[in-house]
Amino acid sequence: MKHVTTRSAGDTAWAINPRRARDLRVAAKATPGDTKQHNRTLVLQTLYVSGPLSRADIARATQLTKVTVSGLVAELISEGLVEELGQRESQGPGKPATLVDLARSAHAIVALDLSDDKLLRGAVIDLAGRTHARAEAARLDAQGIAVTGDAACELVIELALTLRDASELPVLGLGVGTPGVVDADGVVRVAPNLGWEALPLRQILTERTGLATTIENDANVAALAEYSFGDTSEDFALVRIGFGVGAGIILGGRSIPGSQFASGEIGQVMVGTDLGIDAPYNREQVLEHWLSVPTLTRALEAAGPAGREQVLREAGNRLGVALAPVIGMLNLAEIVLSGPPELVDGTLADAAYEILTRRTMPNSHDTLVIRTTGQGEDLILRGAAAVVLRERLGVS
Amino acid sequence: MKHVTTRSAGDTAWAINPRRARDLRVAAKATPGDTKQHNRTLVLQTLYVSGPLSRADIARATQLTKVTVSGLVAELISEGLVEELGQRESQGPGKPATLVDLARSAHAIVALDLSDDKLLRGAVIDLAGRTHARAEAARLDAQGIAVTGDAACELVIELALTLRDASELPVLGLGVGTPGVVDADGVVRVAPNLGWEALPLRQILTERTGLATTIENDANVAALAEYSFGDTSEDFALVRIGFGVGAGIILGGRSIPGSQFASGEIGQVMVGTDLGIDAPYNREQVLEHWLSVPTLTRALEAAGPAGREQVLREAGNRLGVALAPVIGMLNLAEIVLSGPPELVDGTLADAAYEILTRRTMPNSHDTLVIRTTGQGEDLILRGAAAVVLRERLGVS
DNA sequence: TTTATTTAGTTCATTAGCTTTACTAACCAT
DNA sequence: ATGGTTAGTAAAGCTAATGAACTAAATAAA
Numbered sequence: 001m002k003h004v005t006t007r008s009a010g011d012t013a014w015a016i017n018p019r020r021a022r023d024l025r026v027a028a029k030a031t032p033g034d035t036k037q038h039n040r041t042l043v044l045q046t047l048y049v050s051g052p053l054s055r056a057d058i059a060r061a062t063q064l065t066k067v068t069v070s071g072l073v074a075e076l077i078s079e080g081l082v083e084e085l086g087q088r089e090s091q092g093p094g095k096p097a098t099l100v101d102l103a104r105s106a107h108a109i110v111a112l113d114l115s116d117d118k119l120l121r122g123a124v125i126d127l128a129g130r131t132h133a134r135a136e137a138a139r140l141d142a143q144g145i146a147v148t149g150d151a152a153c154e155l156v157i158e159l160a161l162t163l164r165d166a167s168e169l170p171v172l173g174l175g176v177g178t179p180g181v182v183d184a185d186g187v188v189r190v191a192p193n194l195g196w197e198a199l200p201l202r203q204i205l206t207e208r209t210g211l212a213t214t215i216e217n218d219a220n221v222a223a224l225a226e227y228s229f230g231d232t233s234e235d236f237a238l239v240r241i242g243f244g245v246g247a248g249i250i251l252g253g254r255s256i257p258g259s260q261f262a263s264g265e266i267g268q269v270m271v272g273t274d275l276g277i278d279a280p281y282n283r284e285q286v287l288e289h290w291l292s293v294p295t296l297t298r299a300l301e302a303a304g305p306a307g308r309e310q311v312l313r314e315a316g317n318r319l320g321v322a323l324a325p326v327i328g329m330l331n332l333a334e335i336v337l338s339g340p341p342e343l344v345d346g347t348l349a350d351a352a353y354e355i356l357t358r359r360t361m362p363n364s365h366d367t368l369v370i371r372t373t374g375q376g377e378d379l380i381l382r383g384a385a386a387v388v389l390r391e392r393l394g395v396s
Numbered sequence: 397m398k399h400v401t402t403r404s405a406g407d408t409a410w411a412i413n414p415r416r417a418r419d420l421r422v423a424a425k426a427t428p429g430d431t432k433q434h435n436r437t438l439v440l441q442t443l444y445v446s447g448p449l450s451r452a453d454i455a456r457a458t459q460l461t462k463v464t465v466s467g468l469v470a471e472l473i474s475e476g477l478v479e480e481l482g483q484r485e486s487q488g489p490g491k492p493a494t495l496v497d498l499a500r501s502a503h504a505i506v507a508l509d510l511s512d513d514k515l516l517r518g519a520v521i522d523l524a525g526r527t528h529a530r531a532e533a534a535r536l537d538a539q540g541i542a543v544t545g546d547a548a549c550e551l552v553i554e555l556a557l558t559l560r561d562a563s564e565l566p567v568l569g570l571g572v573g574t575p576g577v578v579d580a581d582g583v584v585r586v587a588p589n590l591g592w593e594a595l596p597l598r599q600i601l602t603e604r605t606g607l608a609t610t611i612e613n614d615a616n617v618a619a620l621a622e623y624s625f626g627d628t629s630e631d632f633a634l635v636r637i638g639f640g641v642g643a644g645i646i647l648g649g650r651s652i653p654g655s656q657f658a659s660g661e662i663g664q665v666m667v668g669t670d671l672g673i674d675a676p677y678n679r680e681q682v683l684e685h686w687l688s689v690p691t692l693t694r695a696l697e698a699a700g701p702a703g704r705e706q707v708l709r710e711a712g713n714r715l716g717v718a719l720a721p722v723i724g725m726l727n728l729a730e731i732v733l734s735g736p737p738e739l740v741d742g743t744l745a746d747a748a749y750e751i752l753t754r755r756t757m758p759n760s761h762d763t764l765v766i767r768t769t770g771q772g773e774d775l776i777l778r779g780a781a782a783v784v785l786r787e788r789l790g791v792s
Numbered sequence: 793t794t795t796a797t798t799t800a801g802t803t804c805a806t807t808a809g810c811t812t813t814a815c816t817a818a819c820c821a822t
Numbered sequence: 823a824t825g826g827t828t829a830g831t832a833a834a835g836c837t838a839a840t841g842a843a844c845t846a847a848a849t850a851a852a
């Protein structure tokens with residue numbers, strides 16, 4: 001029934017993953033200053049999420065003492081990040097509270113969206129999410145061809161400068177959502193669409209604009225926007241259907257960058273086994289072949305009005321097939337689709353959902369939600385702004 | 397070329413994700429005590445991965461001052477977690493260093509592996525990874541049928557008690573790797589194989605054994621074992637081929653639990669589109685149909701020696717098809733396979749790799765490594781021990 | 793009208809923890 | 823011996839959070 005053996009120790013000690021030792025160098029010590037930083041951010045975050053509050057409210061919400069909160073708030077006020085709003089009209093006994101809030105209209109963020117192949121877009125957005133100015137720059141040259149490489153980079157710099165100068169508010173930072181692979185240092189490792197390779201965009205923009213700059217992949221910032229301003233859960237993927245197809249992934253409330261900063265590259269994966277299970281890589285069998293805006297548009301034109309449903313259904317089906325293993329693997333709660341509503345909404349999304357339920361077991365999909373984004377046109381701009389909020393204020 | 401508009405603010409403020417406000421309740425304030433806890437863990441972690449060191453070495457490695465390190469080390473020594481090893485023979489001028497190290501042979505962990513359908517396994521393992529005792533309990537009743545439900549639970553408790561009592565060292569904690577879905581409170585939400593549903597296993601074991609207990613899914617602890625003691629990167633998935641097929645995922649060095657604590661359920665996902673793209677869910681088309689040990693064994697018997705390669709190749713192919721979207725999506729650096737070596741090693745792994753390279757774009761797979769685990773039979777036991785180390789010492 | 797109660801926010805002394813500076817201990821080399 | 827080097831400790835100081843006591847300003851009750 002039961003079998004017990006006692007051995008002399010010393011046979012098979014384990015070895016510790018050598019790469020972990022290296023990581024340790026990164027693990028930082030903590031100081032009292034870190035404690036303060038943490039609590040400061042906690043206060044900011046509380047205000048950010050829960051609107052105007054009294055110091056006492058903040059103390060209750062954060063579990064910090066009134067004394068500590070008063071000190072932190074005073075500091076934040078002196079930095080201009082928080083402002084007093086006057087007294088709350090008293091409701092019940094006790095001294096009336098003085099309300100404080102993030103100075104939402106006192107700072108702005110410059111956000112850029114480089115995801116479109118024809119038009120670079122940008123905006124000045126304040127901390128309340130209000131747009132104060134917009135600017136666009138056509139990516140086309142005199143011959144009507146999209147500019148790339150250094151010329152495109154110059155266009156981006158110009159756009160950033162224009163918006164920086166258009167802002168009447170002090171600018172907290174510059175956030176950029178760009179297609180391509182962006183590493184943790186803000187270097188665009190590769191962005192075929194823009195003709196960039198190993199372009200240190202963050203450094204360039206920081207130098208040229210004087211603004212604290214953050215660069216991230218467009219699908220990632222889109223996911224962050226959805227997470228910050230949508231009604232998402234903590235585990236979801238946003239699939240962006242545009243010139244290409246890419247995804248941004250949030251797990252446990254954290255953005256997933258991938259080992260090579262190339263997460264979300266779902267568009268280039270083969271879908272289905274139409275050509276046999278061991279068929280070689282074939283561009284006609286990758287997800288983008290069915291799902292990108294250019295190919296979808298072409299297919300819809302070719303099919304005519306009668307074939308429209310069929311084309312959209314096929315696209316949704318393929319998306320479902322591609323996502324099924326991801327859903328099973330990650331136990332996602334939600335898939336958010338972003339793309340032209342007339343293409344994505346309805347049939348396409350429905351078909352994807354149906355295929356997902358057909359290809360994964362109920363456990364994996366019975367709480368799954370699939371829906372389209374409610375953030376509209378400004379998804380990327382908002383995401384770029386959210387990235388700056390996260391980096392500069394620890395708020396998100 | 398460029399088009400700038402300045403709007404009055406106030407048009408479209410963003411709304412903050414309402415679920416975030418709720419999460420805030422979890423976000424905790426920091427106190428000076430947290431700082432100390434952090435640094436204490438940092439010292440432990442440093443000793444854990446870098447072997448015996450002098451106090452001065454630790455100070456250099458952690459960036460803490462010698463004074464702080466001396467204080468923390470003194471405390472850890474008084475708790476019995478760290479011990480002085482005597483002087484290092486001097487090499488060069490200066491006072492010779494006194495070496496200290498984790499008291500690796502002074503504490504033990506009781507680890508249980510419930511993943512096998514016939515045999516519950518357990519061991520007493522010290523902090524160096526040496527096995528001090530082993531015990532097993534057959535899951536079969538008098539009729540030779542695997543016990544489930546409460547009877548299985550009793551068997552687990554007995555096994556834990558046996559090992560606890562067999563340990564001559566003080567026991568730091570009890571770690572359990574079990575099949576099924578386990579939530580953050582150590583409740584087994586569902587484990588069909590063991591006939592458990594909503595079983596508060598952690599609570600039960602804590603009460604019955606008096607040991608600090610941690611329960612996690614078997615594939616997750618396997619991944620953690622590989623991450624702790626293998627030579628993995630920070631972004632990988634471990635695919636466990638056993639009675640079923642499940643996976644554990646580590647991204648950025650963190651374990652991914654999934655929104656419903658059910659990550660890694662890759663075995664129940666349909667693979668390929670043999671029956672058409674919109675075929676209904678079919679157990680004959682899910683990954684486990686080709687890849688689990690029982691089905692593989694059966695297929696190999698049916699095929700005979702001549703068909704062996706073909707069967708293994710097909711299984712590897714299916715695994716590759718299922719993993720391709722996951723690889724593209726997560727940009728994993730590595731896939732680790734765990735299962736009977738005679739089945740998994742070689743043809744199966746090779747086929748999976750080849751399919752992966754055929755179904756994902758080079759960017760996604762050109763640095764991808766696929767290999768089998770080097771942790772052997774004790775993978776789950778080691779993982780269960782690693783979980784306890786992580787929970788109790790913050791070390792991993 | 794006066795008094796008690798309640799809530800907001802501040803002042804002050806205390807505690808916890810890390811750091812700097814200064815020191816002793818112990819070793820090597822000249 | 824003496825100077826230089828490294829390990830480790832002691833004492834004082836700085837930062838940050840805390841608890842107790844206090845003031846301020848309102849409502850409710852007597």
